[in-house]
Amino acid sequence: MKPLCWNTLSSTTILDVTPWFSVIEDSISLPSGRIIDDFYRIEAPDYVLITAQRDDGYILMERSYKHCLKEIILTSPAGGVNVGESPLQAAKRELLEETGYEADTWCPMGAFRVDGTRGICNAHLFFAKGLRLVAKPLLDDMEECELVFMSQDEIHTAVIDKKIPLLPDIAILSMATSTLFSSFTQVFAQ
């Protein structure tokens, strides 16, 4: 059956905890004519996520505490896009702040919506190569982390051992090493 678009009749913000996120209740009219009065969306600022690869192939990961899991896990450098900043500017700033590294080459790998139902925000993915340590990390007390360079085998094992438990990390790490997307960095770099 061919899908058709829905009509939005009204939108009401029912929770506003900006700058973190807000919750919007939409009233919508379906193609069938049925009215849904309580379709909930979440809107949050976009973020960047970075696979940063050293010249020897090792990938820079961060060991840090994630409160939503109440665990210390391995994750990729990431952070919010500030107002007035492009995603690439945010990626360069976050990599430098969190790790002290700059990169010679930045390949955008696309922007993707985090959740197909609630929406939330876009994650902007970047592949950074040619790493140079130029500073000390500049982290506040909510961002403490330990830097770890990992081989692809070590990442593979860490995913199986549930040490890399976040879906966005799975997306960027597997996209960066997928046969399906092997031409991605070339395509997006054009």
Next chain:
Amino acid sequence: MKPLCWNTLSSTTILDVTPWFSVIEDSISLPSGRIIDDFYRIEAPDYVLITAQRDDGYILMERSYKHCLKEIILTSPAGGVNVGESPLQAAKRELLEETGYEADTWCPMGAFRVDGTRGICNAHLFFAKGLRLVAKPLLDDMEECELVFMSQDEIHTAVIDKKIPLLPDIAILSMATSTLFSSFTQVFAQ
């Protein structure tokens, strides 16, 4: 710097729109001693996401309307895990309901948290092979979709053309075709 865990001092549900999601405000104590009174988490039911591959290698995708994007897009079969259901049971039910297909082989590819800050829920990923059409799709008026079998080249092009704009789809499709995760289905099938 070695990361340390945070202490949760209290948790208050500030928005409850179950069965969709709820928003929790945590008061936390950081390792530095600083108190954060407003750390927001989102809790939602887990969902399943399925890469279903036909014997000729083509992958089953759905063309459907996503209200959070206000667009008709391509996405993988997916759906919520019901109370009392295992993720595998949910995956088999959702594939049958949405597409009319059953699969001979189901390989779990892991469960991953959707968002590292807000948490939200786990996405349970499955790779289904040996597809057999056994029924007509059983969809309500919020789930209208058109089924499309796509080659890996067509998926690659669709991602570049922003026709597959959801991060969870990028995760499962690239994981299923990643050199990094080439042994995954074997590992998780054990």
